[in-house]
Amino acid sequence: MNDVMQAVGVFFSYAVLAVFAQNAVFTRGLGVSRLVQLVGDERTSSGWFALLLCVTQVLVAPLAFYAGGFVAAQPNPAQLRPLVYLACVAVVSLFEFIMLWTARGKRHGGQLLRILPLASVNSSVLGTVMVERTQSFTLEQSMGFGLGSGLGYLLAVMLVTEADRRLRSEAIPEAFRGLPITLVYIGVLALAIYGFTGHSVIL
Template sequence: MTEVLKALGPFFFYAVVGVFAQNAVFTRALGVSRIVKLADDPEVDSLTFGVLLCSVQLISAPMAYFVNLWLSEQWYSTYVRPLVLVMCSAVAFFIVLLLVVLLFRSSGAKDIVAVLPMATFNTCILGTLLIGTTRHFDLLQTMGFALGSGVGYVLAVLVVREGARKLDNEDVPATFRGLPVTLLYIGILALAIYGFTGHLISF
């Protein structure tokens, strides 16, 4: 039992790191443009988006890990790595698409499939894969970081959406309403989380 817990330790540690200390949005600015669109789009269900994002992350992460093991031995690995990571996320897209169609058939599948491209092709997915491969995480670390990044991104979506809802009032000057105040809100949150995790800002 102790050996199992020791083996799973890196997975949970890197998952927590991915959620908080290395949050894709607030500490790495990954997927900010997508999150701003989500905050303004009430038709996209955050839970559906989050499940799809985490599914794509967890499917593409091991593919990227094993492909990178082979690719790291090649002299051209640096040049083709981004394209390979895009291909891994594309394969994960089709796997999740197939699962959605098989599980939901015609009822509800259309709405879920409409959100799937948004949850797949964004810098949160590609950035997480790139960090895992360039930092040479092992498989458990890669999977933990992928899950944590997905959950952290979904939490960021919920926080930004709630903040945007509360900031939509008459107390905000007209020139700052909408996108400007949302970006300011994200920036202040990013500074708070960046400082909370122990980083010092150099001027």
């Protein structure tokens, strides 16, 4: 019982770590291009996108964990690692596609099927897997970090969406309106979170 509670504690602690201190967007710049597209796309639900991203990363984590052991035993792990992890993402994406295809006639099924490529073919998915494996996370840590990275991505989308509404002021010079000021805003948030984790910016 204690082992189960400890594993659950590790899972959630790494999820919280990934949401805030190690946010995929703000501390590692993963998926920024998709984030900017998502903020301006009113047809795509941020909530459903984040749900699919979380599911994808949680399902990829155990596959990548066991595949990482296989890769480490090979003579050329550095070359094999990205290909094997891409294969893990492809297997999970295919599984999700089959499940959503069978449910396409149900409520939200068609919408989720349309969002799936945006959520699964995303640098934040592969980047999160690479972080998990290069940091030698355990299975519980990897799955918690995968879930937290998806939730952290949703947090980033919500923050940038709110900023998009507020950064339409006439006080902003015309040359900076739209994408430029959005990228500046993301950069300032990234610096703030980077400093929050205990790092200092050296000028």
